[in-house]
Amino acid sequence: MSAPDPAPIATAAEPAAAPRGLFRVIGAAAAGTVIEWYDFYIFGSMAGILAEHFYPAGNPTAAFLSTLATFATGFVVRPFGALVFGRIGDLVGRKYAFLVTLLLMGLGTAAIGLIPGYATIGVAAPALLVLMRLLQGLALGGEYGGAAIYVAEHAPDARRGFYTSFIQITATAGLFVSLGVIEATRTALGADAFRAWGWRVPFLLSILLVGLSFYIRISLKESPLFSRLKAQGKTSTHPIRDSLASRENRRLMLLALLNTTAGQGVVWYTGQFYALIYLQKVLHVGDRASNVIVATALLCAVPFFVVFGALSDRIGRRPILLAGCLLAALTYVPIYVAMSAVSSPPRMVALTALVFVQVLFVTMVYGPIAAFLVEFFPARIRYTSLSLPYHVGNGVFGGLTPFIATAIATATGNPYAGLAYPIAIAAMTFVIGVCFLPETRRRSIWAEVDGTE
Numbered sequence: 001m002s003a004p005d006p007a008p009i010a011t012a013a014e015p016a017a018a019p020r021g022l023f024r025v026i027g028a029a030a031a032g033t034v035i036e037w038y039d040f041y042i043f044g045s046m047a048g049i050l051a052e053h054f055y056p057a058g059n060p061t062a063a064f065l066s067t068l069a070t071f072a073t074g075f076v077v078r079p080f081g082a083l084v085f086g087r088i089g090d091l092v093g094r095k096y097a098f099l100v101t102l103l104l105m106g107l108g109t110a111a112i113g114l115i116p117g118y119a120t121i122g123v124a125a126p127a128l129l130v131l132m133r134l135l136q137g138l139a140l141g142g143e144y145g146g147a148a149i150y151v152a153e154h155a156p157d158a159r160r161g162f163y164t165s166f167i168q169i170t171a172t173a174g175l176f177v178s179l180g181v182i183e184a185t186r187t188a189l190g191a192d193a194f195r196a197w198g199w200r201v202p203f204l205l206s207i208l209l210v211g212l213s214f215y216i217r218i219s220l221k222e223s224p225l226f227s228r229l230k231a232q233g234k235t236s237t238h239p240i241r242d243s244l245a246s247r248e249n250r251r252l253m254l255l256a257l258l259n260t261t262a263g264q265g266v267v268w269y270t271g272q273f274y275a276l277i278y279l280q281k282v283l284h285v286g287d288r289a290s291n292v293i294v295a296t297a298l299l300c301a302v303p304f305f306v307v308f309g310a311l312s313d314r315i316g317r318r319p320i321l322l323a324g325c326l327l328a329a330l331t332y333v334p335i336y337v338a339m340s341a342v343s344s345p346p347r348m349v350a351l352t353a354l355v356f357v358q359v360l361f362v363t364m365v366y367g368p369i370a371a372f373l374v375e376f377f378p379a380r381i382r383y384t385s386l387s388l389p390y391h392v393g394n395g396v397f398g399g400l401t402p403f404i405a406t407a408i409a410t411a412t413g414n415p416y417a418g419l420a421y422p423i424a425i426a427a428m429t430f431v432i433g434v435c436f437l438p439e440t441r442r443r444s445i446w447a448e449v450d451g452t453e
Helices: 019-046 047-056 060-077 078-091 094-112 124-152 157-189 191-198 200-202 206-217 224-231 240-243 245-281 287-301 304-317 317-341 349-366 370-374 377-399 400-414 415-437
Strands: none
Touching: 019 047, 019 060, 019 094, 019 124, 019 157, 019 206, 047 060, 047 124, 047 200, 047 245, 047 317, 060 078, 060 124, 060 240, 060 377, 060 400, 078 094, 078 124, 078 240, 078 377, 094 124, 094 200, 094 206, 094 370, 124 157, 124 370, 157 287, 157 304, 157 349, 157 370, 191 200, 200 206, 200 287, 224 377, 240 245, 240 377, 245 287, 245 349, 245 370, 245 377, 245 400, 245 415, 287 304, 287 349, 304 317, 304 349, 304 370, 317 349, 317 370, 317 415, 370 377, 400 415
């Protein structure tokens, strides 16, 4: 069964930073993370157009599935990025790691905007596309853990859920920005020009956004907890070995994966990406209308990341995380049946409301998870140990959701069959979590540097 909620630990080492200072830290960390998510998700947001340019003509369904598979490679490689940059973050520092990931992500994204299409260079086009997607995945594998830990290690124990929830907004904000930039570019250039060459503009814009974000981040100091840990000589000299060789830490990473991140990953990608694909490819709602529907739902749901993050400081991370998985598993089929019922002609308000409900589940499973994961692992190997289960859960279980769900629906001819995958993973996470997920909200992450661990 789940571990008991430990008593709070009072520690003189805990920072007494003013909220204004914390929000400066959050703003600087979040700015870069939003841009990295933007870079990562414009690929998925334009999967249909990319399929036309980078794969042979003649079989649109096969080309679209190939694009989704290429999209998925960025997720599959994320755990490797977690090991590479997690090691750097635990050895050198949180700040340095997420500066490097920012530059790598920007390079990979801008390069996609420069790759010639299949009609020009043949099979080299999809090959280069996959290579750039792999670079993006490696970068994102190190980015999230660095930003979440950096904010958490500045925040007081009693409000960690609240402060880290602002970082949780960045993934949805990145998707929202990607949709907004795509629509603004399409409107400015016209639909025909956008489809012919204008789709490259959002990728190339990454250069400017990454440069601005790097300028903001370079002024940051190292997190106070890591600085103190390093000064005391308590950092790990072999973070990967210490994370993977320890039987107890391997158990913690497996619990984090099966109890939280696997279910959180499929809920995230079903509510925000599969919903978009379903609108466009199954319900045949136009690209512009479907983007507006999803973007509006995202915008309306954003405050709930903070609501559920702050609520987790009061009632715990566990009940909110598990409730989000359970609600998703129970309601996905009714929601998608209702979406089909109001899609022809498209009833924009009803479709937006149905997508909003799915994103609300996202805020429940995602709002508190950064605080939970930070509290779950020891500081000396936190970057590596946190990043690996997070990116397996999100990169493999979650990131493959659009591809697997679309492939199942296509193979069976049943538009609802693809939902079996996210429902099964969310249900699994709930059942295992009820039995084994501990509550962490009263744990002090400052114990390791205060000597009261």
